[in-house]
């Protein structure tokens with residue numbers, strides 16, 4: 001299946017998941033949450049009692065869990081060794097530990113290989129931290145989503161009961177610092193990416209911006225080449 005790849009990167013809480021799912025739905029594309037894969041790996045490491053302060057211990061075990069990520073934007077799923085971990089991977093213990101696991105090169109090598117298998121010939125919106133720079137550097141559409149630290153914390157805090165904006169902002173700043181300064185595939189804006197600051201935009205407005213960007217690329221022929229516009233879903237017309 002050949003098709004479009006849209007790479008969506010950005011810091012925590014910038015709206016990658018919500019925007020990617022909305023764009024995938026609108027264009028009839030699949031959706032891959034690579035952060036969920038790093039979280040699932042972390043969930044497994046915690047369950048196994050692996051010492052996460054020891055990168056060699058993490059590296060030695062990271063080939064063991066079987067991760068399966070579903071790509072339906074209406075209901076993305078994530079399983080580890082057949083266990084549905086969609087809920088547990090959002091808990092505070094995993095969120096607090098995931099950056100350490102994601103910094104281990106062997107973990108990244110395994111998950112990037114798996115992500116590329118899932119992406120296959122395309123027809124997908126992929127979100128994470130290194131999609132435009134490492135996982136799919138030839139993606140024809142690369143977006144780098146940002147929003148002010150305060151806006152991101154406010155949005156996240158509205159989603160979670162009992163979490164203050166200040167606490168969220170501090171936790172996000174810590175995670176972003178770890179994700180941006182690690183040696184292996186740090187969070188950065190990829191070459192050719194378009195930065196979209198969503199601080200003053202609603203979710204619907206951001207989705208609209210991305211869709212018009214994709215349409216512009218499409219009409220200018222910028223999405224041709226390795227990844228053509230063809231969806232794996234029936235209702236999207238192929239490019240003529």
Ligand SMILES: Nc1ncnc2c1ncn2[C@@H]1O[C@H](COP(=O)(O)OP(=O)(O)OP(=O)(O)O)[C@@H](O)[C@H]1O
Pocket residue numbers: 010011012013014015016017018019035155156159198201202203204206
């Ligand atoms: N433009 C927007 N305006 C208002 N709220 C938004 C906007 N974009 C996203 N949100 C809300 O902000 C919260 C965080 O968004 P989302 O989970 O999509 O971010 P993310 O970048 O995927 O985060 P993470 O990297 O932590 O997984 C969600 O509650 C989402 O509904």
Ligand SMILES: Nc1ccn([C@H]2C[C@H](O)[C@@H](COP(=O)(O)O)O2)c(=O)n1
Pocket residue numbers: 012034035036038039098099102127128129130131175179
């Ligand atoms: N491509 C990716 C995706 C995610 N990570 C790391 C960095 C995050 O702190 C963590 C969880 O991601 P989230 O669910 O918050 O999007 O996973 C990464 O290193 N590379």
